[in-house]
Amino acid sequence: MITIPYLTALTTYFSYGLLFVFGQFRDFFRKIVDWWLGSNLQGYAPICLGLEDFYTRRLYLRIQDCFGRPIASPPDSWVDLVERVSKDNNKTLQRTAKISRCLNLGSYNYLGFAAADEYCTPRVIESLKRFSPSTCSTRVDGGTTTLHNELEEVVANFVGKPAAIVFGMGYVTNSAVLPALIGKGGLIISDSLNHNSIVNGARGSGATVRVFQHNMPDHLEKVLREQIAEGQPRTHRPWKKIMVLVEGIYSMEGELCKLPEIVAICKKYRAYVYLDEAHSIGAIGKTGRGVCELLGVDTADVDILMGTFTKSFGSCGGYIAGSKELIQYMKYACPAHLYATSISPPAAQQIISAIRVILGEDGTSRGAQKLARIRENSNFFRSELQKMGFEVLGDNDSPVMPVMLYNPAKIPAFSRECLKNQVAVVTVAFPATPLLLARARICISASHTREDLIKALEVFSKVGDLIGIKYFPAEPDKQQQDEGRVKLE
Amino acid sequence: MKDFFSQMQSSWCTSEKKDCKVHIFELVVHLKMEIDELCDEWVPEPLIPKMTDEMRYEPPILESAAGSHTLINGTEVINFASANYLGLVGHGKLLEACTESLEKYGAGSCGPRGFYGTIDVHLDCEARIAKFLGTPDSILYSYGLSTMFSAIPAFCKKGDVIVADEGVHWAIQNGLQLSRSTVVYFKHNDMESLRDMLEKVTKGNKRAEKLRRYIVVEAVYQNSGQIAPLDEIIRLKENYRFRVLLDESNSMGVLGSSGRGLTEYCKVPVGKIDIITAAMGHALATEGGVCTGSARVIDHQRLSSSGYVFSASLPPYLTSAAITAIDILEENLDLIMKLKKNIGTLCRGLSDIQGLEIASDLASPIVFLRLKKSTGSLKGDLQVLEDIAQHVLKEDSVLVATSRRSTLDKCKLPVGIRLFVSAAHTEDDLMKAGESLKRVAALALNGHD
Numbered sequence: 001m002i003t004i005p006y007l008t009a010l011t012t013y014f015s016y017g018l019l020f021v022f023g024q025f026r027d028f029f030r031k032i033v034d035w036w037l038g039s040n041l042q043g044y045a046p047i048c049l050g051l052e053d054f055y056t057r058r059l060y061l062r063i064q065d066c067f068g069r070p071i072a073s074p075p076d077s078w079v080d081l082v083e084r085v086s087k088d089n090n091k092t093l094q095r096t097a098k099i100s101r102c103l104n105l106g107s108y109n110y111l112g113f114a115a116a117d118e119y120c121t122p123r124v125i126e127s128l129k130r131f132s133p134s135t136c137s138t139r140v141d142g143g144t145t146t147l148h149n150e151l152e153e154v155v156a157n158f159v160g161k162p163a164a165i166v167f168g169m170g171y172v173t174n175s176a177v178l179p180a181l182i183g184k185g186g187l188i189i190s191d192s193l194n195h196n197s198i199v200n201g202a203r204g205s206g207a208t209v210r211v212f213q214h215n216m217p218d219h220l221e222k223v224l225r226e227q228i229a230e231g232q233p234r235t236h237r238p239w240k241k242i243m244v245l246v247e248g249i250y251s252m253e254g255e256l257c258k259l260p261e262i263v264a265i266c267k268k269y270r271a272y273v274y275l276d277e278a279h280s281i282g283a284i285g286k287t288g289r290g291v292c293e294l295l296g297v298d299t300a301d302v303d304i305l306m307g308t309f310t311k312s313f314g315s316c317g318g319y320i321a322g323s324k325e326l327i328q329y330m331k332y333a334c335p336a337h338l339y340a341t342s343i344s345p346p347a348a349q350q351i352i353s354a355i356r357v358i359l360g361e362d363g364t365s366r367g368a369q370k371l372a373r374i375r376e377n378s379n380f381f382r383s384e385l386q387k388m389g390f391e392v393l394g395d396n397d398s399p400v401m402p403v404m405l406y407n408p409a410k411i412p413a414f415s416r417e418c419l420k421n422q423v424a425v426v427t428v429a430f431p432a433t434p435l436l437l438a439r440a441r442i443c444i445s446a447s448h449t450r451e452d453l454i455k456a457l458e459v460f461s462k463v464g465d466l467i468g469i470k471y472f473p474a475e476p477d478k479q480q481q482d483e484g485r486v487k488l489e
Numbered sequence: 490m491k492d493f494f495s496q497m498q499s500s501w502c503t504s505e506k507k508d509c510k511v512h513i514f515e516l517v518v519h520l521k522m523e524i525d526e527l528c529d530e531w532v533p534e535p536l537i538p539k540m541t542d543e544m545r546y547e548p549p550i551l552e553s554a555a556g557s558h559t560l561i562n563g564t565e566v567i568n569f570a571s572a573n574y575l576g577l578v579g580h581g582k583l584l585e586a587c588t589e590s591l592e593k594y595g596a597g598s599c600g601p602r603g604f605y606g607t608i609d610v611h612l613d614c615e616a617r618i619a620k621f622l623g624t625p626d627s628i629l630y631s632y633g634l635s636t637m638f639s640a641i642p643a644f645c646k647k648g649d650v651i652v653a654d655e656g657v658h659w660a661i662q663n664g665l666q667l668s669r670s671t672v673v674y675f676k677h678n679d680m681e682s683l684r685d686m687l688e689k690v691t692k693g694n695k696r697a698e699k700l701r702r703y704i705v706v707e708a709v710y711q712n713s714g715q716i717a718p719l720d721e722i723i724r725l726k727e728n729y730r731f732r733v734l735l736d737e738s739n740s741m742g743v744l745g746s747s748g749r750g751l752t753e754y755c756k757v758p759v760g761k762i763d764i765i766t767a768a769m770g771h772a773l774a775t776e777g778g779v780c781t782g783s784a785r786v787i788d789h790q791r792l793s794s795s796g797y798v799f800s801a802s803l804p805p806y807l808t809s810a811a812i813t814a815i816d817i818l819e820e821n822l823d824l825i826m827k828l829k830k831n832i833g834t835l836c837r838g839l840s841d842i843q844g845l846e847i848a849s850d851l852a853s854p855i856v857f858l859r860l861k862k863s864t865g866s867l868k869g870d871l872q873v874l875e876d877i878a879q880h881v882l883k884e885d886s887v888l889v890a891t892s893r894r895s896t897l898d899k900c901k902l903p904v905g906i907r908l909f910v911s912a913a914h915t916e917d918d919l920m921k922a923g924e925s926l927k928r929v930a931a932l933a934l935n936g937h938d
Binding site (some may be wrong): 079135136171204308325339 | 540573584602660897898
């Protein structure tokens with residue numbers, strides 16, 4: 001639940017309204033100019049009709065320089081940002097040769113494996129020489145190497161399940177596995193703020209999809225009871241199976257899932273639980289085993305564990321972990337296993353080496369140090385930001401920290417001002433978040449040092465004062481402000 | 490009197506209200522009990538169906554790179570199961586470029602393209618591929634499979650019309666389903682059927698002129714090895730005003746005198762195709778996918794293609810591999826000649842095999858063998874072909890692939906044995922494969938002819 005002050009809500013609505021009206025004026029003039037010059041589409045329908053890309057053309061293009069910034073170095077704690085210039089008022093951007101070194105608070109580099117690592121990189125290069133960058137083949141044809149089998153065993157052990165299957169891309173894991181598990185006649189109950197890949201997978205499966213309010217186990221129970229009692233739409237036959245989709249850490253809120261309650265409810269009503277640990281695996285928990293370890297949930301209670309390797313392991317790909325029969329069935333039925341090129345062998349080796357480092361099997365305690373550091377860094381940064389008066393979302397221990405901006409003009413202002421002070425941040429607006437709730441999202445890494453964080457805090461304080469995003473100043477008239485608030489979800 | 494009646498009325502009302510309240514309360518309790526009963530009675534199906542023997546299939550495990558020769562269980566095997574068309578797997582230059590990239594950038598890119606996941610090699614690669622194919626711009630995806638199923642929903646929305654070949658592979662089918670447009674299939678590689686479908690869809694339909702209309706075809710079909718007659722398709726497209734979406738995964742780097750794909754092979758200017766997609770896990774010996782077309786088409790995908798916006802970008806070492814692969818291809822055009830020669834040799838070697846026939850086009854790098862006489866069901870066919878493939882591997886050390894289908898695949902084309910020919914195969918390899926298949930097929934299909 002995010003509370004937005006009245007005045008801020010008013011000014012945000014006003015800003016968007018102004019941008020909308022302005023955009024419509026420009027569209028109107030564009031229509032006249034086009035009519036004058038004649039269309040060159042030759043009878044084909046345009047790629048985007050009317051208001052479909054209004055947001056892109058009139059709002060996004062103005063602040064395009066805040067997104068898609070190219071880098072010229074590994075996405076480590078300090079990164080070389082390539083500067084871009086625009087000669088036509090931000091419609092197109094060209095690369096320059098200038099580079100500026102910035103503190104990176106935007107990349108998903110939770111355990112610091114992004115750059116070349118002393119243990120991982122030599123092993124990755126060795127497996128590159130042995131297996132080549134790609135097998136050019138699907139897993140069932142000729143794309144399964146000894147590395148792939150080793151990887152699946154290591155992942156299964158790490159996560160705490162009997163078996164696992166690995167795919168080359170996290171997005172495809174969700175989109176191709178859900179249709180294989182559940183189809184027409186089944187019911188999917190998904191959290192309202194789930195990631196796009198889960199939504200796509202649920203849609204592609206053909207099952208009926210219902211949504212429960214974000215992270216509210218009571219509402220989930222209500223929806224479950226209603227749906228079981230009603231049955232399938234129109235025919236009212238009982239559902240074939242019910243699956244509940246939740247995430248470990250929600251990437252736009254930084255919140256942890258209320259897993260123990262949700263698992264208890266699902267056990268009671270015999271629904272299956274699918275947990276997407278894209279952001280939480282490797283980053284939270286005492287030994288990095290994710291949200292189950294942190295919240296004390298037995299992994300045998302969660303039917304299907306899914307995760308990606310891009311964030312904490314510095315590689316690419318996704319996995320599904322479950323019982324041996326489930327994984328065997330996936331190998332038989334899942335299209336991503338049968339039709340897609342297998343995961344690149346060097347990337348697989350990177351994951352194996354990263355897991356070994358985390359578990360301390362490389363003979364050092366670097367893994368435990370990394371885990372401790374990310375926890376310390378996250379908690380320190382969050383508490384300092386809150387003390388300064390920013391509105392920070394998310395739970396303790398979560399390395400993802402959204403800082404609320406709300407107003408559309410503050411998005412580019414925050415991004416550009418921070419860049420001027422050598423801090424690279426990520427700002428997110430519509431459509432990744434609701435229209436009014438634009439935010440800056442900070443991702444803390446284990447490779448950030450205390451000095452880096454202090455520098456970032458100084459810059460944030462300066463920029464925050466300049467732009468006016470310290471919505472919760474630590475002053476005695478805070479109570480007065482509480483009354484003038486609008487509750488938003 | 491009035492008082493009496495009003496008193497009666499008021500007492501009647503309150504008792505009615507009380508009754509109502511009691512009734513509603515009882516109703517709620519009943520409902521709750523009923524729902525509890527229904528919830529207790531409901532038993533879900535098991536998460537997965539019962540395991541059968543065919544589900545326990547274990548693929549062969551490679552112990553070395555998937556080049557033209559590979560190691561399985563300690564024995565050297567001739568590999569026809571990798572789509573390594575130009576023989577670039579294990580190429581020295583490729584490995585060098587990747588090593589450099591790994592040392593400089595690490596393994597992963599740690600972020601989506603919009604949030605510091607755009608590394609300068611990505612921009613270089615996009616420019617390089619656009620230059621190679623002769624198109625204005627291109628966009629990189631991090632996985633071959635996701636290219637098509639993200640590109641299609643970015644352009645086709647609810648209400649649009651798509652005419653697609655019935656033999657397209659699963660990624661395209663999934664994209665068509667996600668786009669929620671009206672999809673009409675035409676008979677596999679049959680231009681007459683395509684013309685009929687286009688006619689049917691546009692005839693008398695005034696509204697169709699305002700809709701976006703697409704034809705979706707593959708250059709070389711993964712499910713059959715057939716090559717699409719692009720010049721015919723372009724003629725039809727211009728006649729009926731449809732846009733063409735062409736998937737060149739198996740033809741980029743293979744067809745055409747300089748490897749530029751089906752457009753060069755059929756002598757069609759590349760600007761006439763609206764959207765070309767290709768998975769790079771085939772001829773270019775790397776991973777990922779690319780989509781190319783006009784600047785408008787590419788810019789649109791950068792914000793509305795879900796597989797691009799919501800997913801991490803391609804690891805930098807694989808991007809460097811793609812750039813190097815194109816450099817190698819441009820310098821060594823004889824690789825394409827060698828591949829063509831190899832395909833010819835293999836097809837000749839398999840021409841009179843008992844019980845099987847070549848269903849693919851003679852210029853296609855995928856040689857597709859299907860049963861002359863089907864057993865009657867897809868499962869039965871697959872069983873016979875699996876047997877042949879296993880014997881060929883065990884007895885003659887030749888690795889071939891069968892076209893296994895997922896339970897979600899809607900394609901109804903016959904299954905078969907696939908051989909991916911590579912420019913790195915020698916004459917001996919091809920002869921051996923031909924002889925081995927002939928021998929095993931004769932034994933297995935004796936009487937099936």
